[in-house]
Every structure is written in C-alpha cells, then in structure tokens.
Amino acid sequence: MPSSLHNTSALILRNRAALTAPLCLLNPPDDALAIQLQQERHELLTAISPDFAVFQRLRPALGTAITYCAWPAITTPAALVVIFQPREKKLLEMWLAAIAATAGTGTEIWLVGENAAGIKSCEKRLRRIADAVSKKDSARHCSLFSGQVVPARAANTLADFAHWIDVGYRNRNYRLLSYPGVFAYRRLDPGSALLMESLATAPVAGDLLDFGCGTGVIGIAAADRDGVGRVNLIDSNALAVAAAEHNSAAHPRLTVFPSDGYSAVTGRYDHILSNPPFHQGVRQVLAVTERMIGQAPEHLRPGGELRFVANRHLPYVATAKRHFASVRILDRDNRFQVVSCRRPLRI
Numbered sequence: 499m500p501s502s503l504h505n506t507s508a509l510i511l512r513n514r515a516a517l518t519a520p521l522c523l524l525n526p527p528d529d530a531l532a533i534q535l536q537q538e539r540h541e542l543l544t545a546i547s548p549d550f551a552v553f554q555r556l557r558p559a560l561g562t563a564i565t566y567c568a569w570p571a572i573t574t575p576a577a578l579v580v581i582f583q584p585r586e587k588k589l590l591e592m593w594l595a596a597i598a599a600t601a602g603t604g605t606e607i608w609l610v611g612e613n614a615a616g617i618k619s620c621e622k623r624l625r626r627i628a629d630a631v632s633k634k635d636s637a638r639h640c641s642l643f644s645g646q647v648v649p650a651r652a653a654n655t656l657a658d659f660a661h662w663i664d665v666g667y668r669n670r671n672y673r674l675l676s677y678p679g680v681f682a683y684r685r686l687d688p689g690s691a692l693l694m695e696s697l698a699t700a701p702v703a704g705d706l707l708d709f710g711c712g713t714g715v716i717g718i719a720a721a722d723r724d725g726v727g728r729v730n731l732i733d734s735n736a737l738a739v740a741a742a743e744h745n746s747a748a749h750p751r752l753t754v755f756p757s758d759g760y761s762a763v764t765g766r767y768d769h770i771l772s773n774p775p776f777h778q779g780v781r782q783v784l785a786v787t788e789r790m791i792g793q794a795p796e797h798l799r800p801g802g803e804l805r806f807v808a809n810r811h812l813p814y815v816a817t818a819k820r821h822f823a824s825v826r827i828l829d830r831d832n833r834f835q836v837v838s839c840r841r842p843l844r845i
C-alpha cells in the first residue's frame with residue numbers, strides 16, 4: 499500500500515468534516531484513504547472497486563465492506579457516495595447511471611478528480627443525475643463537485659452500456675462485447691492484431707495464459723488454433739473480466755478470472771500472451787509490464803514462452819533480457835513489436 503496519499507484523497511480529507519455516514523467510496527485510489535476514514539469515525543463505510551489490485555490491497559483492512567464489481571450498484575444504504583473520477587468519461591456516465599438507478603433520491607454525491615484528467619468537464623455529467631450541483635473545493639490540481647441524486651429517468655443496467663466490436667481474424671469473425679473503460683472499446687488494437695498475426699507465423703500449443711485480456715480477443719483467437727489446450731484469461735478490471743466472460747462463454751476450454759498481475763495465477767503455462775497495459779489514469783505506467791516480464795519464469799513450463807506486443811519506444815526488451823536468455827523480435831511495424839522470450843535465466 500503506497501504510504502503517500504493521492505491528491506484526490508488529500509482533497510477529500512481536507513473536507514472530512516463535511517463527510518456524512520453511511521459513506522460509500524466508489525473507485526477509491528490505491529492508498530490509505532479508505533482505511534484512514536474507516537479508522538477515524540466512518541465505521542459505516544463501504545467501498546466499491548472495479549480494480550482487483552486496489553480491492554486486494556484494501557480487503558484485509560476493510561473485509562466485506564469492500565466489493566469488487568463491474569456495475570457499482572449501491573446495495574448498502576449510503577447517505578454520501580464519493581466517486582473518484584475514472585479516466586474514461588463514458589465509464590463515469592455508466593457509474594452515475596448505476597448510482598442513479600440504485601441510490602435513494604436525495605443521496606449526496608461527491609465527484610473528485612484531477613484537473614489534468616478533465617474533472618471540470620465532468621460537472622455537466624453529474625448534473626444529469628443530480629441537482630444542487632456545485633464546486634465544493636479545489637486544491638492540489640484537483641476539483642471536488644457535489645450534488646444530490648434526483649429520481650432516475652431510466653433504470654439502467656450494465657447491459658445498457660454494452661458495445662460490440664467485430665474482429666476479422668484468419669477467415670473468422672469474432673463479435674466481441676465490450677464495456678466503457680475496457681480495452682479495446684471501438685476496434686481491435688493494431689498492437690493486438692500484430693500479436694495475433696504472430697500466432698500463425700510462430701504457432702503456439704499447449705496451455706496458454708492471456709495476461710491483461712481486456713475483451714479476451716487474444717485468448718479467444720488463440721484458443722481456436724490447432725494444438726492449443728486450456729486457455730486462462732486474466733485482467734484486473736472488473737468490466738474486462740465481465741466482457742471476457744461473456745465473450746468466452748461458448749468455449750469450454752477458456753476460463754476467465756480476475757488477477758492483479760499474476761496474483762491469482764497458480765498454474766504454469768506453455769505460453770503467456772499479452773498486449774500489456776501502459777496507462778493508469780492519465781499516467782503511463784511501466785511497472786505492471788515490468789512485473790509481468792520479471793515474474794513470467796515462475797509461471798512458465800520448461801521450454802515455455804512469454805510473448806508480448808508493445809510500443810517500440812518502451813524499454814521492455816532490455817527488461818526481458820534481464821530475465822530470459824533468448825529474447826527475439828518476431829514481428830514489428832512502425833509502432834509495435836512482438837517480443838518472444840524463452841529460456842528463463844532463473845526459475
């Protein structure tokens with residue numbers, strides 16, 4: 499758990515005297531705010547996280563008060579719901595619809611986010627489900643808005659936010675469900691496409707792990723290839739897990755489960771395939787992918803391969819060479835390269 503508080507958390511703490519209970523935190527940051535609030539005086543605190551990493555870190559302290567879910571329904575009564583702004587505006591709209599559909603009329607809502615992430619333009623979205631909306635505070639390059647839930651115009655559910663992507667791959671068409679905030683949302687990512695093409699030129703066989711599966715496109719396409727056995731798909735984003743579960747429901751050899759990196763992965767695989775993440779909020783993060791590479795040897799069978807695609811400017815080949823004796827570029831275009839890593843330097 500990072501010891502320093504995020505700027506959004508600091509802004510909430512600045513306003514702690516106005517916090518009312520029961521209090522629900524939606525999408526709390528990866529810091530100690532939720533634990534601090536629970537210890538101070540908000541024993542009537544619940545939290546909802548769509549991020550398995552945050553959920554796993556807060557779970558020991560919050561116990562059953564924190565839930566990990568794709569559709570943030572307010573199932574425990576709350577006088578105040580504090581929303582930490584997600585990066586995608588469409589995802590915020592979905593969360594607001596979930597709150598409008600499940601929180602009682604008059605429930606107070608606070609919406610906090612970084613100015614650089616566009617929190618100011620979110621005020622108008624809050625107005626769609628709340629009245630008496632106003633700016634409550636701003637500091638540390640963040641703003642905090644508040645309002646009160648008005649009766650919902652529509653009783654939305656998660657299904658109302660489904661979006662479909664058609665992916666043509668090797669004479670087959672995959673119609674994949676996606677949700678706001680899930681990668682990919684509108685179309686197949688060109689990096690994923692390059693990795694999928696490599697499955698034909700350098701075939702995979704045996705058991706596979708799709709690390710950071712998003713909609714599940716890579717694992718689903720790989721599962722259709724000859725010689726492939728069990729395919730496990732993992733992601734930390736609850737909406738990605740929900741989408742991938744839907745998309746793989748017809749394939750008995752596919753299993754989807756939430757995991758922060760390899761945190762929930764127990765077995766070993768013949769291939770780990772990934773188009774790994776490189777954004778968290780508005781920041782580029784390399785740490786998840788660095789860990790994916792560094793810990794891959796513990797999850798590969800003898801002779802196994804880690805194969806990933808990444809932007810060519812990212813420093814992952816150097817990382818891979820610190821952990822594998824054989825690091826090869828299988829394919830590249832002007833933006834991406836597919837890297838194949840074999841023969842771990844330690845197991």
Ligand SMILES: C[S@@+](CC[C@H](N)C(=O)[O-])C[C@H]1O[C@@H](n2cnc3c(N)ncnc32)[C@H](O)[C@@H]1O
Nearest residue numbers: 681682690710711712733734735758759773775
């Ligand atoms: C670039 S997307 C690739 C999605 C999908 N494989 C595709 O090719 O369309 C990276 C994925 O990694 C997931 N992710 C981010 N952090 C993660 C973590 N700590 N553990 C597991 N998955 C993570 C994201 O939610 C996202 O779905």
